[in-house]
Amino acid sequence: MKRVFITGASSGLGAALAREYARQGAILGLAARRGEALDALIAGLPNAQRHHRYALDVTDHAALAEAAADFLRREGGVEVVIANAGISVGTLTAHAEDLPVFERVFATNVAATVATFTPFIAAMQRQAAAGNRDCRLVGIGSVAGIRGLPGAGAYSASKAAVIAYCESLRLECRASGVKVVTIAPGYIDTPMTRGNPYPMPFLMAPEKFAARAVAAIDAGVGYRVIPWQMGVVAKLLRLLPNALYDLLFARAPHKPRQKRP
Secondary structure (H helix, E strand, C coil), rough: EEEEEEECCCHHHHHHHHHHHHHHEEEEEEEEEHHHHHHHHHCCCCCCHHHEEEEECCCCHHHHHHHHHHHHHHHHHCCEEEECCCCCCCCCCCCCCHHHHHHHHHHHHHHHHHHHHHHHHHHHHHHCCCCCCCCCCECCHHHHHHCCCCCCCHHHHHHHHHHHHHHHHHHHHHHHHCEEEEEECCCCCCCCCCCCCCCCCCCECHHHHHHHHHHHHCHHHHHHEECCHHHHHHHHHHCHHHHHHHHHHHCCCCCECCCCC
């Protein structure tokens, strides 16, 4: 029976991943800021009494470490840790008031990914050394991290950082037997994407995303774009010369900025 810890679990991709793992019989540790939403999610999962909820902000690294220690103590180990918590907001560098927004996005999307993994690595390495070859650290990147998008400097840069960080961590953990998996979602129908005022090609239901993501995690792949069609698009975009990319995307629609105080 897998033991799985997921951040950002109260809605969107995190909730979909929790439902998929619970359907497969896993024991879950679910972390998110909204405790009531976590309670509602857990109440609808199979074996609800077996799961653990941790109401916390992932930028509180001490709280993350305490949650990890509690989960390991209660369950005796962990097979999968998914650093899923993330935020996406429109930003423009020309606006000085957006600098704190950049900092908040990086704190949530990048630093919290590191803080999610750190408390679990030693335990997972011990498990791998004892013969448990199912240990996975999973970072949630994004297709938006493959090339910078206008109006999304904070989000694109943070997800590019997650992709590069997980690649480094994959190499660091290779000898220990702990596998690091990067999942880069395209457009998934979640609260994060529903406010986008532009077409979203290959939009996927979160349940389909979760099933494909879990399969990729189980397989221990190093990197996977979901859906695959967005993977093809991403590779083509990466191959475009900068001058052509700039010409095509300079006037692309922007994610709206939130009203700043």
